[in-house]
Amino acid sequence: MTLPIVAYGDPVLRKVGKDIQKEYPDLTDLVKNMWETMYNANGVGLAAPQIGRPIRLFLVDTTPFADDEELSAEEQEELNGFKKVFINAHMVEETGQNWAFNEGCLSIPDIREDVQRKDTITISYVDEDFKPHTETYGGLLARVIQHEYDHIEGILFTDKLSSLKKRLLKGRLANISKGKINVDYRMRFPNVKKTR
Template sequence: MTFPIIAYGDPVLRKVAAEINKDYPDLKSLISNMWETMYNASGVGLAAPQIGLPIRIFIVDTTPFSDDEDLSEEEQKQLDGFKQVFINATIEEESGEEWPFNEGCLSIPDIREDVNRKDTIRITYFDEDFNKQVKTFDGLLARVIQHEYDHIEGILFTDKLSTLKKRLLKGRLSNISKGKINVDYRMRFPNQKKGR
């Protein structure tokens, strides 16, 4: 089942999400539906707040990035087939140089901007079987994880832009929250006028 993606402006995207335990109702089914929703929208990551649930789960599948010719063979291999569920994640450390990359977000369609993030992260999380993991990721993989992690902390990539950029995007962001945008996947808009 595909869920509608929650658009920019909805308060759920601003909440720090709550941890869950392994008895969370229908967890396997929720994760399966999140994968379906993400693939339906051609995403590489999706966090539970983006489907209206303020809980600490996000999923990542970086396979679509693996055929980017600008990446080294090693980077392509790292991204190809990387598919992971992150539950109750905590980024323990961010290190390395900050570098810019053009990011987008399923909750903020049609806006892409360069965002600076550190190169390497160490993250603690539970996988979908509730086995504890402590892993280090770098490069594009780390970036996708950081972007999704921000969602469970109530942070959007647009928050990381300069004041000027934010001002320039204000009208477009307002239009997204009102549903004045064409997207090819289901969305729920917080400020959409009824009858549209």
């Protein structure tokens, strides 16, 4: 089932997600619905806060990036078919060089900006079977994971922009929260005036 994606301005996007237990209600269905929602919106990642759940759950499928001809064959191979569910994720460390990459977000449609992030991360999490993992990622994989991880920490990519960029985007962000935007996937807007 395709779920509505929560738009910029909704308080749930600012909540730090809570760890969940294996017995979390309908977890298998929730993950299945999140995959469907993400693919329907042509995303490469989706976090539970984006569908209104303040829990530490996100998923990533970087396969669409594998077609980027600017990447090395090794990078393309790494991204192709990388599909994972991260539950109760906690960042162990972010290291290496800062590098800029143009990011967007399903909760903030039609806005893309260059964001600086470290190029290597180590993250601990449990998978869908609640088996623990601690893994290190670099490059675009690290970036996509960092972006989704930020969502479960109540952080949006726009928070990482300069104060000037934020001021320039203020009106567009306000319009998104009011639903004054055209999107081709279901969204829930926090500041839409309800009519009787």
